Amino acid sequence: MNAGYGLTVRWSLTDAPEGVADELREYVVGTSMANFMFLDGLAFKTWRMREGQWFEGTYVFGDAKDRDDFREDFLTKAEDSAGSKIIGSAPVEIEPFEVVAIAEGPAQFRRGPGPGSA
Numbered sequence: 091m092n093a094g095y096g097l098t099v100r101w102s103l104t105d106a107p108e109g110v111a112d113e114l115r116e117y118v119v120g121t122s123m124a125n126f127m128f129l130d131g132l133a134f135k136t137w138r139m140r141e142g143q144w145f146e147g148t149y150v151f152g153d154a155k156d157r158d159d160f161r162e163d164f165l166t167k168a169e170d171s172a173g174s175k176i177i178g179s180a181p182v183e184i185e186p187f188e189v190v191a192i193a194e195g196p197a198q199f200r201r202g203p204g205p206g207s208a
Contacts, residue, residue, distance in 0.1 A: 093150075094133055094189035097159040099144040101177045103139075111141045112164060113176050119202075124191065129147065131156025134199070145177065150189050 098193045100187060118137045130149045138146045149155035161184065164171070171178040 092188050092190055093192045095151045095154045096187040096189045097149040097151070097157050098146060098183060098185045098187065099168070099173075099181050100144055100150075100183040100185075101173055101179065102182045103142055103144055103177065105122055106177045110177055111145075114139065114145055114173070117172060117176060123201075129160070131160075139199060141145065144182075145173065147173070150192075157186060 101110050113165070114137075124135070126132060129135075130155060133150045135150070136148045138148060149160065151160065165184065168174060168184065171181075174180050
């Protein structure tokens with residue numbers, strides 16, 4: 091048995107408008123986090139970014155059905171999603187994956203914005 095069922099949604103930032111990184115941070119912290127806190131079956135979501143390169147949502151679900159249902163629904167609206175509107179293009183990758191294990195260290199998971207969102 092694995093630890094979860096993951097999904098990666100990645101956008102390219104190489105042709106995104108100037109200031110998009112700050113706009114994405116503001117959207118994630120101000121709106122998107124709350125949207126996912128009560129998503130059925132979601133164990134956790136992280137938002138990752140390499141400024142000027144890519145922006146990514148990484149989801150981990152407790153079972154494959156919840157992940158697959160979310161993926162199928164997202165595929166129908168990916169081009170019109172908030173991330174796509176902010177970035178100016180659709181995701182370049184939507185990929186399911188297996189989460190083999192999760193180790194939580196002494197610092198534990200923290201909710202809230204990262205260092206670039208101060």
